[in-house]
Amino acid sequence: MLAPTEEYKNKVITGLSEDEATSRLRNEGYNELPKPKKRTFLVLTTEVVSEPMFLLLIVGGIIYMILGDLQEALMLLGFVFLIIGITVYQERKTERTLEALKELSSPKALVIREEQQKHIPGREVVRGDLVLLSEGERIPADGVVVSSLNLSTDESLLTGESLPVRKSVWESEEPLVMDRPGGSDSPFVYSGTLVVQGQALARVLATGPRTEMGRIGKALQKVETAKTPLQKQTRKLVRLFAVIGICLCILVVVVYGINRGNWLEGFLVGITLAMAIMPNEFPVVLTIFLALGAWRISQQRVLTRRVPAVETLGAATVLCVDKTGTLTMNRMSVKQLFANKQFYEVAAARDAENLPAQFHRLLEYGVLACPPDPFDPMEKAIRELGKCREEEFGYRHGQLELVNEYPLSRKLLAMSLAWKVPASGGYVIAAKGAPEAVAELCRFSPAQSEELLGQVARLAARDLRILAVAEAHYMEDSLPADQRAFNFEFLGLLGLADPVRPTVPASLQECYRAGIRVIMITGDYPGTAQSIARQIGLVPNNEVITGPELDRMEDAELEKRIRTVNIFARVVPEQKLRLVMALKANGEIVAMTGDGVNDAPALKAAHIGIAMGERGTDVAREAAALVLLDDDFSSIVRAIKMGRRIFDNLKKGMVYILAIHVPIAGMSILPVIFGWPLMLLPVHIAFLHLIIDPACSVVFEAEAEEAGVMQRPPRSPREPLFSRRTLGISLGQGISVLVLLALIFPMALYLGEGEGEARALAFTTLIVANLALIFTNRSWSQTVFKTFRLPNTALWWVVGGALVVLPLVLYLPLLRELFRFSTLNLLDLALCLVAGLVSTGWFEFLKYIRNRPAVTPRRAAGRTIETVLCEVPKLPEKERS
Numbered sequence: 001m002l003a004p005t006e007e008y009k010n011k012v013i014t015g016l017s018e019d020e021a022t023s024r025l026r027n028e029g030y031n032e033l034p035k036p037k038k039r040t041f042l043v044l045t046t047e048v049v050s051e052p053m054f055l056l057l058i059v060g061g062i063i064y065m066i067l068g069d070l071q072e073a074l075m076l077l078g079f080v081f082l083i084i085g086i087t088v089y090q091e092r093k094t095e096r097t098l099e100a101l102k103e104l105s106s107p108k109a110l111v112i113r114e115e116q117q118k119h120i121p122g123r124e125v126v127r128g129d130l131v132l133l134s135e136g137e138r139i140p141a142d143g144v145v146v147s148s149l150n151l152s153t154d155e156s157l158l159t160g161e162s163l164p165v166r167k168s169v170w171e172s173e174e175p176l177v178m179d180r181p182g183g184s185d186s187p188f189v190y191s192g193t194l195v196v197q198g199q200a201l202a203r204v205l206a207t208g209p210r211t212e213m214g215r216i217g218k219a220l221q222k223v224e225t226a227k228t229p230l231q232k233q234t235r236k237l238v239r240l241f242a243v244i245g246i247c248l249c250i251l252v253v254v255v256y257g258i259n260r261g262n263w264l265e266g267f268l269v270g271i272t273l274a275m276a277i278m279p280n281e282f283p284v285v286l287t288i289f290l291a292l293g294a295w296r297i298s299q300q301r302v303l304t305r306r307v308p309a310v311e312t313l314g315a316a317t318v319l320c321v322d323k324t325g326t327l328t329m330n331r332m333s334v335k336q337l338f339a340n341k342q343f344y345e346v347a348a349a350r351d352a353e354n355l356p357a358q359f360h361r362l363l364e365y366g367v368l369a370c371p372p373d374p375f376d377p378m379e380k381a382i383r384e385l386g387k388c389r390e391e392e393f394g395y396r397h398g399q400l401e402l403v404n405e406y407p408l409s410r411k412l413l414a415m416s417l418a419w420k421v422p423a424s425g426g427y428v429i430a431a432k433g434a435p436e437a438v439a440e441l442c443r444f445s446p447a448q449s450e451e452l453l454g455q456v457a458r459l460a461a462r463d464l465r466i467l468a469v470a471e472a473h474y475m476e477d478s479l480p481a482d483q484r485a486f487n488f489e490f491l492g493l494l495g496l497a498d499p500v501r502p503t504v505p506a507s508l509q510e511c512y513r514a515g516i517r518v519i520m521i522t523g524d525y526p527g528t529a530q531s532i533a534r535q536i537g538l539v540p541n542n543e544v545i546t547g548p549e550l551d552r553m554e555d556a557e558l559e560k561r562i563r564t565v566n567i568f569a570r571v572v573p574e575q576k577l578r579l580v581m582a583l584k585a586n587g588e589i590v591a592m593t594g595d596g597v598n599d600a601p602a603l604k605a606a607h608i609g610i611a612m613g614e615r616g617t618d619v620a621r622e623a624a625a626l627v628l629l630d631d632d633f634s635s636i637v638r639a640i641k642m643g644r645r646i647f648d649n650l651k652k653g654m655v656y657i658l659a660i661h662v663p664i665a666g667m668s669i670l671p672v673i674f675g676w677p678l679m680l681l682p683v684h685i686a687f688l689h690l691i692i693d694p695a696c697s698v699v700f701e702a703e704a705e706e707a708g709v710m711q712r713p714p715r716s717p718r719e720p721l722f723s724r725r726t727l728g729i730s731l732g733q734g735i736s737v738l739v740l741l742a743l744i745f746p747m748a749l750y751l752g753e754g755e756g757e758a759r760a761l762a763f764t765t766l767i768v769a770n771l772a773l774i775f776t777n778r779s780w781s782q783t784v785f786k787t788f789r790l791p792n793t794a795l796w797w798v799v800g801g802a803l804v805v806l807p808l809v810l811y812l813p814l815l816r817e818l819f820r821f822s823t824l825n826l827l828d829l830a831l832c833l834v835a836g837l838v839s840t841g842w843f844e845f846l847k848y849i850r851n852r853p854a855v856t857p858r859r860a861a862g863r864t865i866e867t868v869l870c871e872v873p874k875l876p877e878k879e880r881s
Contacts (some may be wrong), residue, residue: 313643318691339492515713662734768836
């Protein structure tokens with residue numbers, strides 16, 4: 001604490017000496033926030049490789065290399081290096097983009113040292129420095145105002161309050177204690193906030209991590225980023241398949257060795273089974289989907305800082321929205337005029353072109369009450385509205401000279417500008433300010449004041465910021481010292497508001513249709529928050545919880561109340577974090593938007609932190625998982641839609657992988673159990689992987705979203721990657737293919753066909769069934785015939801490649817010998833084609849039945865769908881019709 005001693009007063013004049021400044025800089029450090037450690041290429045690579053999905057790939061590649069299967073080993077390790085390259089490139093691109101977005105890194109500062117004004121980098125400002133503040137400049141450190149001329153600052157980065165706040169001069173003899181930001185007439189200014197009006201001299205009280213911004217940064221460091229559901233499920237899948245694979249391989253080797261007495265062949269059969277059962281595509285699919293998903297989302301002007309958040313987007317159940325700059329433009333505009341006892345609604349700035357005559361003087365003198373080049377957002381809004389009448393007002397402004405400004409004060413919340421008229425030698429004075437202050441300037445009677453307050457209340461009910469305007473004329477040679485000396489005439493009222501972003505209402509309704517709850521969290525007043533909620537169509541609920549009420553709540557009560565309350569007002573940073581934690585405690589998947597320093601802890605704690613790229617601070621962008629490059633709220637909805645598409649396609653790819661591995665593993669085990677010749681050899685499985693690998697990763701990733709993807713609720717946060725339904729679909733598809741293979745292969749042997757022909761029949765059937773699985777899993781709501789119309793270039797490359805190579809394998813002698821096949825005739829090929837298509841036909845039949853409007857749950861077909869746990873989502877009515 002500091003007291004205004006004689007030494008303090010001397011410092012106001014002289015400032016610090018260079019020696020004092022150097023000493024404090026050395027002892028207290030630079031005026032900057034601790035920077036996050038920059039991730040090098042090696043660090044990024046280590047982070048990528050340490051993921052379980054990559055570990056499985058690497059271990060699998062090493063195992064195949066030890067076992068001598070160089071082709072499979074190189075394929076797996078090639079995927080590792082390819083995906084590492086994609087991911088690291090994406091991360092580095094993200095870091096470079098964030099560097100380009102920095103705005104608050106080190107603002108310049110004008111300080112007084114040894115009675116001299118000096119420009120220095122903001123990071124070199126020290127405690128005790130005297131800093132000169134002017135319009136448009138960012139304040140470099142926390143401090144106290146010791147001299148001021150009409151100073152107002154924008155503290156929305158810290159408080160969420162969109163309107164500027166007035167600043168007063170510290171005049172108390174009490175010990176100096178720094179207050180929290182927010183509220184008018186405070187003598188304290190804060191690092192990173194913006195001077196929107198006036199000038200001041202401030203003494204620095206805190207720098208770097210000791211500032212209000214630094215305090216929030218410290219809270220941010222304590223918040224841990226939660227693991228996504230996909231990351232947790234991936235680890236479980238890795239462990240599960242590792243255990244299953246090892247157990248089955250050991251079992252097959254033992255059974256083969258005991259039954260046939262050939263342990264070497266048994267060991268080779270075990271190797272084949274390991275290749276068949278190891279789902280090395282899982283990590284490939286998981287990583288490629290997320291990496292390409294991040295790239296696709298970037299096309300929607302959304303930058304992905306943490307790739308796992310791409311998957312989590314589709315599961316978001318709650319979207320916490322900061323009002324200022326997110327729902328609103330963070331820019332004031334004139335919405336209502338009152339003059340001559342009449343109101344006029346302003347829909348847009350161009351409305352001034354048709355402004356009725358009775359409002360002309362109000363607008364003209366409202367413009368004259370603003371400086372020629374204002375920085376204050378309200379003054380900008382008034383001048384913007386007056387632009388349409390520039391020709392009419394132009395002769396006044398072009399011939400007038402601004403000669404004096406009467407600033408507002410704590411005693412009179414009004415300001416006046418005095419303009420000299422060269423032609424007459426007189427003065428025109430325009431005043432604006434709080435209605436009661438302007439009424440005082442106009443010397444209103446109690447009755448007039450009462451009437452004015454009624455009009456003000458009518459505008460205030462619409463949550464508008466209200467300014468009154470008055471005019472005066474003065475013909476004396478010298479101007480008076482006090483603006484009260486003029487004979488003002490009252491002209492009317494201006495109602496201003498921070499307008500809602502045009503895209504917000506439609507985007508909000510799309511969120512509701514998608515089952516996503518939207519909560520407004522703001523530092524603004526409850527009335528303002530409710531007004532914005534009405535404008536954007538926030539779910540009707542008049543209940544508002546304020547910051548002070550939050551402080552009095554226990555966590556258990558908050559977790560209960562937050563289930564129904566959608567508006568939180570007058571909230572401070574710590575409370576935003578607490579709200580996010582309460583939602584998470586209720587099992588919600590939380591997405592949080594924000595742009596200010598005050599949002600950073602909550603952005604980091606949320607499952608999906610979404611920062612604004614244009615208006616946002618570095619601290620917010622560093623804490624967030626996603627960054628909106630264009631600050632467009634609708635981009636969030638498009639990103640959520642993309643997230644749902646990515647997860648849907650990811651599940652389709654996973655279903656396909658598991659489905660195709662069932663017949664591959666089954667036909668590796670059944671010959672051992674029943675004493676048949678081996679159907680699948682390592683070369684066959686390697687060939688299958690040439691189809692499986694690109695199909696499960698590239699083909700399914702490129703699929704368009706399902707119809708009605710944003711007309712259904714979010715998936716349950718607790719839903720596993722392989723839910724009952726998904727597992728039922730996958731195993732059902734795989735078992736149906738396995739059953740047909742288990743019939744065709746031994747039947748061919750039983751009918752006297754050779755081992756080569758039986759193997760060729762079964763393998764060709766497996767290839768056709770494999771392609772059929774790809775087609776049927778493209779959509780779980782539309783039949784395969786409808787999906788033919790959907791574009792997917794990668795699909796046709798994979799299918800075309802398989803159909804070109806398969807005949808070569810069957811009829812080219814060298815390859816036929818390598819695969820141990822015999823030649824198939826046309827009847828054999830027809831049998832393979834029919835069997836392969838029939839193996840997946842039941843799933844197409846379910847989709848067809850499900851989409852028939854006449855089907856009821858009591859009918860047998862409907863009951864079958866329910867009992868096999870393969871219920872397919874209904875299409876919207878317009879799609880089904």
